Amino acid sequence: MNAKITGELDPLNGGTHLKWRIRLEGILPRSILRLLSRITVNKVLEMSSSFENLEVLSKKQLDKTTFELNKKTTSM
């Protein structure tokens, strides 16, 4: 069984709104594949927690860039 994933990024107020979609590919009925998809996303990939981690890490990177630039500019 394969999984197809699309990640769509929209700019939003200086940030990003991510739309993340998954579709399982296999010979099983669609209803079963949908159920398996939900289990995979929530229990195996833990995507909600993953995105929270991603927010923390990417915000840290953004803050670091902004902070260093501000520090350089204000200390002159």
Add this chain to the structure above:
Amino acid sequence: MEALHQGVDGNMEAQPQKGYLLLADISGYTAFMANTELAHAPLVLNQIIRFLTKELTPTMQLAEVEGDALFLYASENDISRGELLLELVESCYINFRDKRRTMAHNITCPCNACQTVTTLDLKFIVHYGEYVLQKMTGKLKPFGSSVNLAHRLLKNSVKETTGWNGYVLFSNICLNKMELSPENIYKGMEKYDHFGEVETISINFEEKYQEYSANRKDFIKPEDADVNLEYTFTAPPPIIWDWLNDPTKRNKWYAGNKSNWVVKDRPHGRTGSSANNHCTNSGFIEHILDWRPFHYFTVRHKKDG
């Protein structure tokens, strides 16, 4: 004399640092200005400059607007995946072309400036080297020989040799630093006083734009998805894109089963359709089906073997 040696943080000596230098130049602007009404031409320029600034920052820091060009820089520590730079300028070019088309469609003003906006194009120069940051007229700017060379590279033989209007030119040293070997390139050699011969590699963005416009999109629509998730992040798309797609970075945020994504292959010398990543823990291969930085990607995960 002290002021001459004063650098960032008020130190007596500015610390040299290494990083990427980017120039985004609106080509055709001189002819555009010469042949159009003075009243509207600066408005068109202003709109494009603001658009470019939005596209290229904060991934790169804006040093200065130099007439019809933007000069930007980024420390090498801030660009962990060199390919992000290529994706950044490529995405900027594609969005510029879309914007240019929209501007042309929406303009009702019959003046020459507004009617000939489609003659403007974009070229990018990307160089890597050492510089020092100094504050000039209230703004931090990189200075140094590398900065001079980046500016010299604006005058190059790419258009004359290839006929390209929209392109990116990388110095060879820059592309090596980015660890990229893209296909369909033009290898050039420029010669400048004090710098000698400089090897360059250029990519035709006009061709890229046509490819993006013509290609069938491989994209899961919301109604076709088994699961739809949405999340709003604080950082802009280029930063989120990098965290989502850099295999090394991805391993840091996946909360589920321990993943260890690594680059498997890059058939065309860069990430894009038909490139593959591999998770050495789960044994899954990630095959890239569609790749449009920083708008969307579609991948297929398949068990190896």
